[in-house]
Amino acid sequence: MWSFNEHYLSKQHWDRLHLSHSDKLSPVELLQHVQHKKSVFKLRQISDRLESVCTEHVGAGVRSRCLPPPPVLSPLQVFAFDHCFWSMDESNLPKYAGQEVVFKCLGEGILENAFQGYNACIFAYGQTGSGKSFSMMGNGDNPGLIPRLCCSLFERVHRENNESHSFKVEVSYMEIYNEKVRDLLDPKGSRQSLKVREHKVLGPYVDGLSQLAVTSFEDIEVLMCEGNKSRTVAATNMNEESSRSHAVFSIIVTQTLYDLQSGNSGEKVSKMSLVDLAGSERVSKTGAAGERLKEGSNINKSLTTLGCVISALADQSAGKGKAKFVPYRDSVLTWLLKDNLGGNSKTAMIATVSPAADNYExxxxxxxxxxxxxxxxNHAVVNEDPNARIIRELREEVEKLKVQLSQAESLKAPELKEKLQESEKLILEMTVTWEEKLRKTEEIATERQKQLESMGISLETSGIKVGEDKCFLVNLNADPALNELLVYYLKEHTRVGAxxxxxxxxxxIGIQAEHCVLELCPDGDVTLTPMGNARTCVNGAMIDTLVHLWHGDRILWGNxxxxxINLPKRKRRDRLRDLERASPRESFIEADVETASEASSEQDYxxxxxxxxxxMKTLGNDPMQNVVQVLEKQYLEEKRTALEEQRMMYERELESLRQQLSPEKASQHHRTSSNSDVLFRQSLSxxxxxxxxxxxxxxEANFLAEEMNKLTDYQVTLQIPTANLSANHKVRPLSC
Incomplete structure (x- = not known):
């Protein structure tokens, strides 16, 4: 299933790519017919930034050309896929493939396999911002693959549940960041990393990962929401980028079949792993450094290892030479997905891309x-009565270890004790009754809610849509799955800090123990007072004194x-009236907090x-910005002078050159001049x-130095040869 749009990509770009798909079989029939991985390609909508920077519309919206094309074009390349989804423009209904279409083509087949007793996996791969998280999670108005799959799961469970056929559903939610595993459903999970182990009976697993019992789609919805809140808090507090982490949501479905006449029973257990992989991008393009570079290296390591594993498994499936070593254990991600990638699982891949030619590579x-x-x-099999077999094998393992421990030498005893404790712990976890699992789920939920409440976070699952008549803060995050997820209701006196x-x-970084105070007045007026040197920005402007807040204002605390902020009684249309009544100094301070835009208060910032x-406010106060502007003015002045000299030269020699200079040469000279200007603009940008x-x-470095009591002040120095930005300088792809 591949989503693709040729109209929003440069012709040179896509002439080198040839895609073919096979949809003669339905999704369910295709998965049952072969056990190849199912490849799904999905093209996201183009963002305003990429559309303004990278694309040039040609004609009346019928076709677009993206600039610039790649510098070196490879030969024609052919790619195979199962489906192609065009998700560029929702108004183009005949072509547009929304979330429901993706679920019908992919999710329904995976769900059917799970009910038959097969393990299943869907993982989304693509660069940051290409729509992976949206495809998997979606949003409140347009749910993604995971919510739709869970909803359909319980619809079928409730429809088929009877005295001879019962269902039990459990879920887990974890994040892999910098090769460390966090439990997103455990209140303590975001503060400690879990160990990945491999048992000869169970295979790879996460030791201590919460596996919570659920009885309805609403239960899963609450767990996903609270898990995402935990993920948002952890990512923001640690200055991480959520797009650089892998998220794995697992659903374990246990079906118990009873024979009412004989009294016998049997089980089928299936596990669905739904994986939102971290964004893939080049270091040279992101400009990462320091911790970001280390973080990117770990992400690239896991994705590179995943690529190596996929290549090795593909070669094995094609029968190329002798069996290759598959490096599952080279990263935590591939280790945990071992069965999904090359074992007992029916797996599908969603590949998402951006339509901009800027993202060609x-x-x-x-x-x-x-x-x-x-x-x-893969070689997927139905998992019939696996729990009884696993418990039996674990008990046999325990008995063997006890015998070995009694006969072991002192040096080997600690290792055997650890293995014995591991097996006994696994037996204990697998023999817990369903009632005990439900009770444990409630206890963890209560503890998690208390933790969120202690941090001032609202427990409402629908986030910003709740309490529109109340005053509250809502978080802003680069990841759509984590954006506007945390709601903080304001009290009369709300203190903010660490x-x-x-x-x-x-x-x-940058958050003080007591950072600022928000005061809520009876008339709905809200003021913000920063403490000491606590970094606080309102609408992009740094503040150090009391300011009045208005509906829709943006606040930055720390780094x-x-x-x-949502203030229903302080709509922006009332602000002009108050500014007119204010003193000149008050008007100046309030105007500085305002952005240049005069948008309405209802705008969704x-x-x-x-x-x-x-x-932009930082650049406005940055001395280096003045240097850049001087360089730009110098370039324009030199360009104007050079053009004037060329004009005078052409006028003097017009008659002598009329017979020699062809229209093609003149056009070529014009294109060279135009290309030089484009390259300069790109370099300056x-x-x-x-x-x-x-x-x-x-x-960020200065914040860290201050927290560590280091008397160090870091500054940026701009060192660019002025000649490189001259209009007469030799044209190169990058002039800076």
Whole structure:
């Protein structure tokens, strides 16, 4: 299932790619007919940034050309897939493939296999921002694959449940970040990493991972929401990017079949692993450094290992030479997905791409990745009565270990004791009754809710849509799955900071023990007062004194805690009236907090908007921005002078050159001049991006130095040869 849109990609770009698909069989028939991995390709909508930077519309919206094309074009390449989904423009209904279409083509087949007793897996792969999380999780109005699959699961469970056929459903939710595993459903899971072990009976598993019992789709919905809240809090507090972590949501379905006449019973157990992989991108493109580079290296390590595993399994399936070693244990991700990748599982892959030609290399890499995955052949079997067999084998293992321990030498005793404790713990977990599992789930839920409440986070599952008449803060996050997920209701006196006594607890770089105070007045007016040197920005502007907040204002605390405030009684249309009545100084302060836009208070301000206004205000106060502007003015002046000299020269020699200069040469000269200007603009734009990134890293370094009581002040120095930005300088792909 591949989603693809040629119209929004450069012709040179896609002339080199040829895609073919096979849809003669239905999704269920296709999965039953062969056990190849199912490859799914999905094209996201193009963002405003990429559309404005990378694309050039030609004609009346019929066709688009993306610039620039890749510098080196490879020969024609052929890729195989099962389905192609075009998700560019929802208004184009005949072509548009929404979440429901994706679920019908992929989710229904996976669900049918699970009810037959097969293990199943869906994993989404693609670069950051290509729509992986949206495809898997979706949002409130447009749920993704995971919520739709869970909803359909319980619809069928309730329909087929009777005295001779019963169902039990359990779920787990974990995150893999920097090769460490976190339990998102355990209140303590975000603060400690879990160990990955491999048992000769069970295979790879996460020691201590919560496996909670659920009885309805609503239970799963609550767990997913609270798990995502835990993930958001952990990612923001540790200054992580959620797009750089893998998320694995697992559903274990146990079916018990009773023979009412004989009294015999049997079980079928299936496990569905739904994996949202971290974004894949090149280090050279992200400009990562320091911890971000280390983080990216770990992500690239896991994705590279996943690629090596897929390639080795594809070669084995194709029968190429002798059996290759498959490096499952080279990363935590591939170790845990061992059975899903090359064992007892029916697996599908969703490959998502961006339509911009700027992402050509990432798109090509994704195509190759999915093409290799399609060639793998798994050997899935129905899991009948696995629990009884596993418990029996574990008990046999325990008896053997006890005998070995009694006869072991002193050096081997600790190792045998550890193995014995591991097997006994697994037996204990597998013999827990269903009632005990339900009770444990309730206890963990209560503890998790208390923890969220202690941090000031609302427990409402529907987030921002709840309490529109109340005053609250809502988080802004770059990841759509984690954006607007945390709601903090305001009290008359709300304290924000890292100390446990604060009403809203935030942690991370730049957050003080007592950071600021929010005051809620009876008339609905809200003021914000930062404490000491606590970094606080409102609508992108740094503040150090009391300010009045308005509906829709964006707040940045510390280095990366972005929020938007909801104040129904303080609509922005009332602000102009108050500014007119204010003193000149008060008007100046309030106007500085305002952004340049005069948008209405109902505008939905996003994370990108809030981040960009902080960057723009930072650039406005940055001395290096003045240097960049001087360089730009110098270039324009030199270009104007050079053009004037060329015009005068052409006028003097017009008659002599009329017979020699052909129209093609003149056109070629015009294109060269135009290309030079385009390259300069691109270089200047990239320079500005690098300045912003450098300032962000320096600010983070200064925060760390201050927290460590280091008398060090980091600054950014711009060192670019001025001649490189001259209009007469030799044209190169990058002039800076």
């Amino acid at each position: 990432e798109t090509l890499s994704t195509l190759r990745y999915a093409d290799r995955a399609k060639r793998i052949v 100390d446990t006594s604060q009403d809203i607890q935030l942690f991370g 990366n805690h972005f929020f938007r 996003s994370y990108e908007f809030a981040q960009m206004e902080v960057i 990239r320079l500005r991006e690098q300045v912003v990134k450098a300032n962000t890293l320096v600010r």
